[in-house]
Amino acid sequence: xxxxxxxxxxxxxxxxxxxxxxxxxxxxxxxxxxxxxxxxxxxxxxxxxxxxxxxxxxxxxxxxxxxxxxxxxxxxxxxxxxxxxxxxxxxxxxxxxxxxxxxxxxxxxxxxxxxxxxxxxxxxxxxxxxxxxxxxxxxxxxxxxxxxxxxxxxxxxxxxxxxxxxxxxxxxxxxxxxxxxxxxxxxxxxxxxxxxxxxxxxxxxxxxxxxxxxxxxxxxxxxxxxxxxxxxxxxxxxxxxxxxxxxxxxxxxxxxxxxxxxxxxxxxxxxxxxxxxxxxxxxxxxxxxxxxxxxxxxxxxxxxxxxxxxxxxxxxxxxxxxxxxxxxxxxxxxxxxxxxxxxxxxxxxxxxxxxxxxxxxxxxxxxxxxxxxxxxxxxxxxxxxxxxxxxxxxxxxxxxxxxxxxxxxxxxxxxxxxxxxxxxxxxxxxxxxxxxxxxxxxxxxxxxxxxxxxxxxxxxxxxxxxxxxxxxxxxxxxxxxxxxxxxxxxxxxxxxxxxxxxxxxxxxxxxxxxxxxxxxxxxxxxxxxxxxxxxxxxxxxxxxxxxxxxxxxxxxxxxxxxxxxxxxxxxxxxxxxxxxxxxxxxxxxxxxxxxxxxxxxxxxxxxxxxxxxxxxxxxxxxxxxxxxxxxxxxxxxxxxxxxxxxxxxxxxxxxxxxxxxxxxxxxxxxxxxxxxxxxxxxxxxxxxxxxxxxxxxxxxxxxxxxxxxxxxxxxxxxxxxxxxxxxxxxxxxxxxxxxxxxxxxxxxxxxxxxxxxxxxxxxxxxxxxxxxxxxxxxxxxxxxxxxxxxxxxxxxxxxxxxxxxxxxxxxxxxx
RNA sequence: GGGGCGGUGGCGAAAUGGUAGACGCAGCAGACUUAAAAUCUGCCGGACGUCAGUCCGUGUGGGUUCGAAUCCCACCCGCCCUACCA
Numbered sequence: 099x100x101x102x103x104x105x106x107x108x109x110x111x112x113x114x115x116x117x118x119x120x121x122x123x124x125x126x127x128x129x130x131x132x133x134x135x136x137x138x139x140x141x142x143x144x145x146x147x148x149x150x151x152x153x154x155x156x157x158x159x160x161x162x163x164x165x166x167x168x169x170x171x172x173x174x175x176x177x178x179x180x181x182x183x184x185x186x187x188x189x190x191x192x193x194x195x196x197x198x199x200x201x202x203x204x205x206x207x208x209x210x211x212x213x214x215x216x217x218x219x220x221x222x223x224x225x226x227x228x229x230x231x232x233x234x235x236x237x238x239x240x241x242x243x244x245x246x247x248x249x250x251x252x253x254x255x256x257x258x259x260x261x262x263x264x265x266x267x268x269x270x271x272x273x274x275x276x277x278x279x280x281x282x283x284x285x286x287x288x289x290x291x292x293x294x295x296x297x298x299x300x301x302x303x304x305x306x307x308x309x310x311x312x313x314x315x316x317x318x319x320x321x322x323x324x325x326x327x328x329x330x331x332x333x334x335x336x337x338x339x340x341x342x343x344x345x346x347x348x349x350x351x352x353x354x355x356x357x358x359x360x361x362x363x364x365x366x367x368x369x370x371x372x373x374x375x376x377x378x379x380x381x382x383x384x385x386x387x388x389x390x391x392x393x394x395x396x397x398x399x400x401x402x403x404x405x406x407x408x409x410x411x412x413x414x415x416x417x418x419x420x421x422x423x424x425x426x427x428x429x430x431x432x433x434x435x436x437x438x439x440x441x442x443x444x445x446x447x448x449x450x451x452x453x454x455x456x457x458x459x460x461x462x463x464x465x466x467x468x469x470x471x472x473x474x475x476x477x478x479x480x481x482x483x484x485x486x487x488x489x490x491x492x493x494x495x496x497x498x499x500x501x502x503x504x505x506x507x508x509x510x511x512x513x514x515x516x517x518x519x520x521x522x523x524x525x526x527x528x529x530x531x532x533x534x535x536x537x538x539x540x541x542x543x544x545x546x547x548x549x550x551x552x553x554x555x556x557x558x559x560x561x562x563x564x565x566x567x568x569x570x571x572x573x574x575x576x577x578x579x580x581x582x583x584x585x586x587x588x589x590x591x592x593x594x595x596x597x598x599x600x601x602x603x604x605x606x607x608x609x610x611x612x613x614x615x616x617x618x619x620x621x622x623x624x625x626x627x628x629x630x631x632x633x634x635x636x637x638x639x640x641x642x643x644x645x646x647x648x649x650x651x652x653x654x655x656x657x658x659x660x661x662x663x664x665x666x667x668x669x670x671x672x673x674x675x676x677x678x679x680x681x682x683x684x685x686x687x688x689x690x691x692x693x694x695x696x697x698x699x700x701x702x703x704x705x706x707x708x709x710x711x712x713x714x715x716x717x718x719x720x721x722x723x724x725x726x727x728x729x730x731x732x733x734x735x736x737x738x739x740x741x742x743x744x745x746x747x748x749x750x751x752x753x754x755x756x757x758x759x760x761x762x763x764x765x766x767x768x769x770x771x772x773x774x775x776x777x778x779x780x781x782x783x784x785x786x787x788x789x790x791x792x793x794x795x796x797x798x799x800x801x802x803x804x805x806x807x808x809x810x811x812x813x814x815x816x817x818x819x820x821x822x823x824x825x826x827x828x829x830x831x832x833x834x835x836x837x838x839x840x841x842x843x844x845x846x847x848x849x850x851x852x853x854x855x856x857x858x859x860x861x862x863x864x865x866x867x868x869x870x871x872x873x874x875x876x877x878x879x880x881x882x883x884x885x886x887x888x889x890x891x892x893x894x895x896x897x898x899x900x901x902x903x904x905x906x907x908x909x910x911x912x913x
Numbered sequence: 914g915g916g917g918c919g920g921u922g923g924c925g926a927a928a929u930g931g932u933a934g935a936c937g938c939a940g941c942a943g944a945c946u947u948a949a950a951a952u953c954u955g956c957c958g959g960a961c962g963u964c965a966g967u968c969c970g971u972g973u974g975g976g977u978u979c980g981a982a983u984c985c986c987a988c989c990c991g992c993c994c995u996a997c998c999a
Contacts, residue, residue, distance in 0.1 A: 320995075639994085723939065777936085
C-alpha cells in the first residue's frame with residue numbers, strides 16, 4: 099500500500115496479462131447479443147499519430163462499455179496497406195514498397211498495443227497481404243460477372259511533372275494540384291476499368307435504414323446529385339440528332355443557341371470550313387487546359403461558333419451551335435440547349451458573344467415594357483410562361499410537368515433523371531496495389547483470371563521510376579502470359595486497383611481473415627453483420643462511405659450478405675489540432691507525438707485527456723498543460739484505490755450524501771457513454787473523485803459506502819482508463835478482470851436528491867434561492883416563494899399578476 | 914457561388930426553453946520546503962458597493978415568451994466541404 103502510481107509499469111504488466119489470457123478474443127457466442135464496433139483502419143504511414151489515438155481510444159472506450167453492458171463485442175483492427183506513399187518511399191529512398199509497408203505495420207502494431215485497446219489481434223487483416231488481395235481480386239471478377247465492372251476510355255487526372263496519373267485522393271486543394279510536386283493536374287485519355295456505382299444511385303440516396311449523421315447524408319445526397327428533367331432531341335439543319343438533358347423543359351422556347359462540349363463527337367462533323375481553324379484551336383487548348391483553369395467557376399466564359407445551326411423542335415427556330423468548355427462531356431450527353439434568359443451561365447455566355455436572349459418566363463411584377471433582362475431569371479416556382487406557344491400563360495410551377503408530358507406525346511423528348519455521381523474509376527497506373535485480374539487475349543478480349551490462379555501476385559523485382567506507365571508493364575515475366583480460354587500468348591492487365599476497393603470490404607474480412615475458401619466465413623457473417631457502430635472522420639463521407647455502401651449492395655446481389663447497408667450507425671469524430679489551433683503538419687512544427695506522451699504520462703492519462711478536452715465530434719487544439727487535469731485525476735484515483743479506509747465516526751447524513759453521488763455518477767456516465775459525450779463523462783468522474791476525497795478527509799462515511807463509491811468509480815472509469823482500473827480492481831481484492839464485470843446499475847432511489855434549491859425569480863430575474871425539501875407540490879413551492887422576505891421587498895405590498903411554477907425547480911413571479 | 918459546422922471567462926469547455934460558466938487548465942494569495950517540483954487551502958466574467966447587494970454579460974441588431982446561450986428573422990466573423998452538373 100501507498101506505492102506510487104507508475105503507469106508504465108502497470109500498463110506493460112496488464113497488456114501482457116490481457117494477451118496471455120486472451121481477454122480480448124472475440125468469438126461467436128449466441129447466448130449474448132452481439133455488437134460489432136468498428137473504427138476506420140489506418141494506412142501504415144510509419145508512425146501512429148495523435149489523430150489515430152483520437153479516433154481509436156474513444157471508440158475503444160465505447161466498445162468496452164458495450165461489453166460491460168453484456169454485449170458480445172467485436173472490435174477488430176487492421177491496415178489499409180496498399181497505396182502510393184510506399185511507392186514514393188521506394189523511388190526516393192530505394193526501399194521496396196513491401197518492405198517499407200510491412201516494417202511500418204510492425205512498428206504501428208506495437209504503438210497500437212500501447213493504447214491498451216481491446217482489439218482482437220487474431221482478427222487482424224492487412225490489405226496488401228496476398229491472402230487478403232486474392233479476395234479483392236475475386237470481388238473484381240464477381241463484379242465483372244454481374245456487369246457491374248466495365249472498361250472504357252476516359253479522361254483521368256494526370257500530373258505532367260511526375261509523368262504519372264494520380265488517384266483522386268492525390269489531387270489536393272482548391273486549385274487541384276499534385277500532392278507530390280504541387281503541379282496542377284491535367285486530363286489524359288486512358289482505357290480504364292469502372293464500377294457501376296451509378297446503378298445504385300437511387301438506392302444510395304435512401305438512408306431510411308441507417309442512423310447516420312445528417313451531415314454525411316447531406317454530403318452524399320449532394321455528391322450523388324440527382325436531378326430530374328427531360329431528354330430532348332434537337333437536330334442540326336443537316337439532320338444529325340443532338341440529345342440534350344435539361345431540368346427546365348418549360349424554358350425550351352427560350353433556347354436561342356446550343357453548346358457542345360469541346361470533346362463532343364459531333365463537333366468534327368458539323369463544323370463548317372470557315373470555322374474549322376478556330377474550332378480546332380479551341381479544342382486543342384481545352385485539352386491542354388488544366389483542371390484548375392477549366393473548373394474554376396468564376397472564370398470568364400469562352401467558346402467558339404461551329405458555323406452550324408440546329409432546329410429547336412418546339413418552335414422550329416434556327417439556332418447557332420457553339421462549343422464551350424463550360425459544358426462537360428462527362429455530364430448528361432455533353433450538349434446543352436442554352437436558355438440565356440433563365441440560366442446564369444447561358445446568360446453570361448450570350449452577353450459576351452452577343453447572342454439572342456428571349457424571355458419565356460415572366461417574373462411576377464415585370465412588364466413587357468420593362469426592357470431587356472439585367473440578369474437571368476431562374477425561379478422554378480414563381481412566374482408564368484410567355485412566348486411559349488400553347489403554353490403561354492401557364493404557371494411555371496405547373497409547366498415543367500405539362501411540357502414534359504407534351505414532349506413525350508410529340509415524340510420530341512421524354513422524362514429523364516441525371517446524376518452528378520460518376521461510375522467509380524478503379525484503374526491505377528501504379529505498382530503498389532492489387533493487380534486487376536484480367537488477361538487480354540487477341541481472340542477472346544478481356545478474360546478474367548480463373549479462380550484457381552488467384553491471387554495474381556505482385557512481382558517483387560520491379561522498376562519504380564515514374565514513366566507515366568504502370569511499372570508492371572515493364573516487367574516481362576508479369577506482362578506476358580497465355581489466354582486461360584485458348585492458351586494463345588496474351589498480355590496481362592498491368593494497372594492495379596484503387597486502394598478504396600480494398601477498404602470497401604475490410605469489415606467483412608475481419609470476420610475470418612485467414613479463410614482461404616471464402617472472402618469471409620458465412621457463419622461469422624450471419625452472427626456479426628452488420629457493423630452496429632462505425633466511427634471515423636468526416637473526410638470519408640463521399641468516398642469510402644459511398645464505396646462501401648455500393649460494395650455491400652453488390653455483395654447482396656452476389657448472395658454473400660442479406661443486409662442492404664454495411665453500417666447501421668455512424669459517428670464522426672472531430673480532429674485534434676496543434677497547440678496553435680491549426681491542422682497538425684510537419685512543416686508547421688505543431689505535431690503532437692503520442693509515444694512521448696505515453697512514456698511521460700502513461701496511456702491511461704493520454705486516453706482520458708483525449709476524451710476530456712473537447713466534445714468528440716468537435717475536436718479542438720491540443721494543450722500540453724491541459725493534460726495535467728487527467729494526470730491528477732488518475733493520481734487521485736490511485737490514492738483512493740490503494741487507501742486502506744477506516745472511518746472515525748460515521749455520519750448518516752454524509753453516508754447518504756456519498757451514496758447519492760455514487761449512484762448519480764453511475765447514471766451520468768452511463769448516459770454520457772451511450773451518447774458519445776465522453777468529455778462530460780470524465781467531468782462527472784472528476785466530480786466523484788472530489789466527493790470521495792472529501793469523504794476520505796472527513797472519515798465520516800461507513801466502510802460499505804466507501805467501498806461502493808470506490809468500486810463504482812473504478813467500474814465507470816474502466817472503459818476510459820483500462821489499465822489503472824484493472825490494477826486497482828485487483829489490488830482491492832476483486833477477481834480478474836474488471837473488464838468482464840457487469841456495468842453497474844444505478845439505484846434511482848439512492849440517487850434522488852432529498853432537498854432542492856428553489857430558485858425564485860421576479861420577472862425572470864433571480865431574486866432568491868431557498869433550500870426546500872424535494873418532491874413538494876407546485877402550490878407549496880408557490881407559497882414558500884411568496885413568503886420569502888426578499889420577494890416581499892420586491893413586490894412592495896402589491897399582489898403578483900401571475901406566478902409560474904416549474905416543477906421542483908423554480909418559481910417565477912410576474913410583478 | 915452553394916452546403917455544413919461553429920462563435921459562451923485569460924484558455925479548453927458545461928448548460929438545447931427555467932440558477933450561465935459544471936469539470937478542468939492557467940493565474941493570484943497562503944501553507945509545506947533551504948529551494949524548486951509535487952501536494953494542500955482559499956480566490957478566480959466585468960462594473961459599482963463597507964457589507965447586504967445591485968447593474969451588465971453567451972458575435973451584432975431585432976422578435977417570440979412569464980422566462981432565451983438555447984426558438985424565429987436579418988447581419989458580421991471563423992473553420993471545413995464542394996464547386997460551370999445544364
